[in-house]
Amino acid sequence: xxxxxxxxxxxxxxxxxxxxxxxxxxxxxxxxxxxxxxxxxxxxxxxxxxxxxxxxxxxxxxxxxxxxxxxxxxxxxxxxxxxxxxxxxxxxxxxxxxxxxxxxxxxxxxxxxxxxxxxxxxxxxxxxxxxxxxxxxxxxxxxxxxxxxxxxxxxxxxxxxxxxxxxxxxxxxxxxxxxxxxxxxxxxxxxxxxxxxxxxxxxxxxxxxxxxxxxxxxxxxxxxxxxxxxxxxxxxxxxxxxxxxxxxxxxxxxxxxxxxxxxxxxxxxxxxxxxxxxxxxxxxxxx
Amino acid sequence: xxxxxxxxxxxxxxxxxxxxxxxxxxxxxxxxxxxxxxxxxxxxxxxxxxxxxxxxxxxxxxxxxxxxxxxxxxxxxxxxxxxxxxxxxxxxxxxxxxxxxxxxxxxxxxxxxxxxxxxxxxxxxxxxxxxxxxxxxxxxxxxxxxxxxxxxxxxxxxxxxxxxxxxxxxxxxxxxxxxxxxxxxxxxxxxxxxxxxxxxxxxxxxxxxxxxxxxxxxxxxxxxxxxxxxxxxxxxxxxxxxxxxxxxxxxxxxxxxxxxxxxxxxxxxxxxxxxxxxxxxxxxxxx
Amino acid sequence: xxxxxxxxxxxxxxxxxxxxxxxxxxxxxxxxxxxxxxxxxxxxxxxxxxxxxxxxxxxxxxxxxxxxxxxxxxxxxxxxxxxxxxxxxxxxxxxxxxxxxxxxxxxxxxxxxxxxxxxxxxxxxxxxxxxxxxxxxxxxxxxxxxxxxxxxxxxxxxxxxxxxxxxxxxxxxxxxxxxxxxxxxxxxxxxxxxxxxxxxxxxxxxxxxxxxxxxxxxxxxxxxxxxxxxxxxxxxxxxxxxxxxxxxxxxxxxxxxxxxxxxxxxxxxxxxxxxxxxxxxxxxxxx
Numbered sequence: 001x002x003x004x005x006x007x008x009x010x011x012x013x014x015x016x017x018x019x020x021x022x023x024x025x026x027x028x029x030x031x032x033x034x035x036x037x038x039x040x041x042x043x044x045x046x047x048x049x050x051x052x053x054x055x056x057x058x059x060x061x062x063x064x065x066x067x068x069x070x071x072x073x074x075x076x077x078x079x080x081x082x083x084x085x086x087x088x089x090x091x092x093x094x095x096x097x098x099x100x101x102x103x104x105x106x107x108x109x110x111x112x113x114x115x116x117x118x119x120x121x122x123x124x125x126x127x128x129x130x131x132x133x134x135x136x137x138x139x140x141x142x143x144x145x146x147x148x149x150x151x152x153x154x155x156x157x158x159x160x161x162x163x164x165x166x167x168x169x170x171x172x173x174x175x176x177x178x179x180x181x182x183x184x185x186x187x188x189x190x191x192x193x194x195x196x197x198x199x200x201x202x203x204x205x206x207x208x209x210x211x212x213x214x215x216x217x218x219x220x221x222x223x224x225x226x227x228x229x230x231x232x233x234x235x236x237x238x239x240x241x242x243x244x245x246x247x248x249x250x251x252x253x254x255x256x257x258x259x260x261x262x263x264x265x266x267x268x269x270x271x272x273x274x275x276x277x278x279x280x281x282x283x284x285x286x287x
Numbered sequence: 288x289x290x291x292x293x294x295x296x297x298x299x300x301x302x303x304x305x306x307x308x309x310x311x312x313x314x315x316x317x318x319x320x321x322x323x324x325x326x327x328x329x330x331x332x333x334x335x336x337x338x339x340x341x342x343x344x345x346x347x348x349x350x351x352x353x354x355x356x357x358x359x360x361x362x363x364x365x366x367x368x369x370x371x372x373x374x375x376x377x378x379x380x381x382x383x384x385x386x387x388x389x390x391x392x393x394x395x396x397x398x399x400x401x402x403x404x405x406x407x408x409x410x411x412x413x414x415x416x417x418x419x420x421x422x423x424x425x426x427x428x429x430x431x432x433x434x435x436x437x438x439x440x441x442x443x444x445x446x447x448x449x450x451x452x453x454x455x456x457x458x459x460x461x462x463x464x465x466x467x468x469x470x471x472x473x474x475x476x477x478x479x480x481x482x483x484x485x486x487x488x489x490x491x492x493x494x495x496x497x498x499x500x501x502x503x504x505x506x507x508x509x510x511x512x513x514x515x516x517x518x519x520x521x522x523x524x525x526x527x528x529x530x531x532x533x534x535x536x537x538x539x540x541x542x543x544x545x546x547x548x549x550x551x552x553x554x555x556x557x558x559x560x561x562x563x564x565x566x567x568x569x570x571x572x573x574x
Numbered sequence: 575x576x577x578x579x580x581x582x583x584x585x586x587x588x589x590x591x592x593x594x595x596x597x598x599x600x601x602x603x604x605x606x607x608x609x610x611x612x613x614x615x616x617x618x619x620x621x622x623x624x625x626x627x628x629x630x631x632x633x634x635x636x637x638x639x640x641x642x643x644x645x646x647x648x649x650x651x652x653x654x655x656x657x658x659x660x661x662x663x664x665x666x667x668x669x670x671x672x673x674x675x676x677x678x679x680x681x682x683x684x685x686x687x688x689x690x691x692x693x694x695x696x697x698x699x700x701x702x703x704x705x706x707x708x709x710x711x712x713x714x715x716x717x718x719x720x721x722x723x724x725x726x727x728x729x730x731x732x733x734x735x736x737x738x739x740x741x742x743x744x745x746x747x748x749x750x751x752x753x754x755x756x757x758x759x760x761x762x763x764x765x766x767x768x769x770x771x772x773x774x775x776x777x778x779x780x781x782x783x784x785x786x787x788x789x790x791x792x793x794x795x796x797x798x799x800x801x802x803x804x805x806x807x808x809x810x811x812x813x814x815x816x817x818x819x820x821x822x823x824x825x826x827x828x829x830x831x832x833x834x835x836x837x838x839x840x841x842x843x844x845x846x847x848x849x850x851x852x853x854x855x856x857x858x859x860x861x
Contacts, residue, residue: 002310006303013607013614016580017621020634023576023603024626029310031319032605033300040300043354047304051543052311060307067617256625289597293590316597318606320587327587330641334591338830339598347594 001059002028003267006048008036008075010066010095018065018094021256025263037071038078045082054086061266062091069095069127080273090266092274095127097255099279100262102131104255105193105218105246106139107283112237112244113190113215116140121186123148123202124195125162125173128220131276132193133171138280144189145171148202149179183207191216198223205230214243222248254287261286288346289315290554293335295323295362297353297382305352305381308543312550324358325365332369341373348553349378356382356414367560377553379561382414384542386566387549389418391542392480392505392533393426394570399524399531400477400502403427408473410435410489411482412449412460415507419480420458422567431476432458435489436466470494478503485510492517501530509535541574548573575633576602577841580622582610582649584640584669592639592668595830599837611645612652619656628660635840636665643669643701654847664840666848669701671829673853674836676705678829679767679792679820680713681857686811686818687764687789690714695760697722697776698769699736699747702794706767707745709854718763719745722776723753757781765790772797779804788817796822828861835860 005027007014014032022030033044048060064076072095079091094100109115120141122133133143145166166173176182183206186192192214196202198221208217209230216237221227226248230240235247262282266272274282292314294301301319309317320331335347351363359382366378381387396402407428409420420430432453453460463469470493473479479501483489485508495504496517503524508514513535517527522534549569553559561569579601581588588606596604607618622634638650646669653665668674683689694715696707707717719740740747750756757780760766766788770776772795782791783804790811795801800822804814809821836856840846848856 004307004310011617012609013618015621016605016607016618017625019605020578020622020625023578029317030603031303031306033303035299043298044300044303047302048307050539051304051307252624291594291597316604318590318593320590322586330585331587331590334589335594337826338591338594 004029004031004060006062007032008041008062008064009034010036010068010071010075015065018063021259022263025260036075038074041078045079049087057089058270060089062089064093066095069098088271090270090272092262092266098127098131099276100255100259101128102135103280103283104258105251106132106135107287108246108254109191109216109218118190119188120191121146121189122193122195125166126195129195130162130166135280143171145173146185147175148196149176149182151178152202179204187212193218194227195220196227201225201227201229203228208243209241216244218246219248220251258283258286291316291318291347293349294319295328295349295351296321297323297355297358297362302352305350308546309550312547323362325361328366332366336374344376345557347376349376351380353382356385375558377557377559379549379553385414385418386563387542387546388415389422390567390570391545392538393419393422394574395533395541396478396503396505405477406475407478408433408476409480412453413482416482417449417453418563430458432460433472434462435483436463436469438465439489466491474499476501480505481514482507483514488512488514488516490515495530496528503531505533506535507538545570545573578603578605578634580636581606582615582636582638583608584610584642584645584649589639592637595833596837599834610649612648615649615653619653623661631663632844634663636663638667640669643672662845664844664846666836666840672701672705673850674829674833675702676709677854677857678832679825680706680709681861682820682828683765683790683792692764693762694765695720695763696767696769699740700769703769704736704740705850717745719747720759721749722770723750723756725752726776753778761786767792768801769794770801775799775801775803777802782817790818792820793822794825832857832860
């Protein structure tokens, strides 16, 4: 029986990245559906659950992706509501790669510095930033979320909706009014994660190289200019004056490995639910 | 040469059920097209006919599906018009699963009671109901079609357009004004088929358990509450007081088997036309 | 690692022809995207470039197709702009089959008559006509492009936008006002190509059978009535009174073979760019 992955994608063109990753993880067929919403997915989901019977769902799994994380969460929740005993297939959420990216980075950093009972900072309250913060908290760190300093955003800065989400989730959010303020706010954080927009340097070297107590700095942004001055895309925990640097490509490699491992896992264990927690559990094992 | 099935589907998201069933029937590749209409299919159909030459069409077949049966019939007819000697691929119509569902049910019932020269009743004039009626007539039964009694429809009852189609096709259509009238109208029918909407009980136990002459009762509706009181979804011709009961899942299993067999047949015999008649012929062999 | 072809198609329904040809050329998976434009392809292209790393692009290639050649050219150019070292996958442009069709025909004719320093005529300034003219010029022929004579177009004739494109590309364009004028204009051309609309005879027998110096006549139009009176669709350089006739199906066979060979080539040589020139180079080798 072929391994079939049902790709529920919220964009008009379903993610080619996710489809290729699935094939490379041993999936035989990806059935891709675009413009999927919480409202229009019933036919696709039920049509995929029934033809092979309950046992056949060991070989049919669901993947929720697309560029919009909120829409993906709604699709993920709506799809799961359509599952019922004994029709319980595996399903994974990874809109915009946010779960696998955050999980890969935190799992790498966890091996490089002590997170438990320490302080960690995440710059950026978008999907990747928020998921990073959640995983750091799960590891026992005290987390500070910070918004981008206005001077690096070239007037594009506006109050991100993620701030409210972060505060509702119990995080402290700091809004530095300048790069100088950002630098100062990072002191005392053992791990600093920069989750900024593509092609924008959001953190200067002075924010981490001279900062008291900073042991690891992570950049998620691979497009030039990268997000953190002084961190190369390929830096793989290279040390500079006592700070380990993790660049975007050194996150991307483990992220890719993790994504494939998660897909494999869905077909090994029928009924696997791969939300942020599930993805992170695989990251701790596999990376 | 890979076996390729061209899925012409009238819905925006082509049926995942049909695609999975095709893969499980040994198809190597399903090329799925959504929002197919009789007007826009020329490019897709001609593009699939020509690249392998006439002989290659042994490995290229067409599947017409989607939730709207009328639209599917139009697509089926329009696609067939584009075939010409010697470019004659196989093609099958099964919008909403109506052909395979009706054929599977009638083929099962045929083994359980004598249809020829007997009377049979079908409640519901939608696609599945109408196809069931056609197959029963083909078996030599005198068929009564009945609409749903208004009291079970909770005000949703309206005159179905299927009534006119049914009458044009030469069927007698009875419109009971209540469940009591429905019960009474079923007397004397050896086989009773309930083709109602999902999650709606359209026939009470009194309509079949006490009815004179009823030998078999069939329910097509798997969602709770099922369509016929006293018929369990898994009833597989279980007998109760002389009446054999066939539940929706006991129709669904053979329907699935039949659907796969029809797909296989299309690739065994180039030029196979699987309309209701073709599907039923396979059902008589395979079920 | 599976061979994956990313089908970037400008039509709502991606070409079934191109997908089937790709599978028959040994591709394992075609990821088809419809309604692709130069503006909306960034996500699809980048998503396909990154997951396998630079070396993995030996097994990921791009195909640009669809019925609109101008749109295809824009998509081809925009996709190539997103490639960068070391992420250089193979990519091919063949909207409406125009590159493979023209290349197959000219390669066939090249073996049948001397093109270098001779004169060649192409009737039709659409995509196939223009590409044919470019390849003939590349072979050293002096090329005349001609528009369709109004009397064969049944009032549908209008000044084609291709005329300006042709003149900008340095071609002489003749606009005959009648079939008689067309006949007269063809004298002295060793090779005559008819690239007319489907089901329309654009050239009479008198245009080639009696014309001085005509050695080969080619018809691209397979639908009845074919484009050139006296040339059968299956004529495979059959000679009639000293003129070799090449019918549309005798172009179509080599075109199909060429298309598959080009796809194979893309997966043999990472970074192959299959524009008209690239396709023609393969045609000279493979046909």
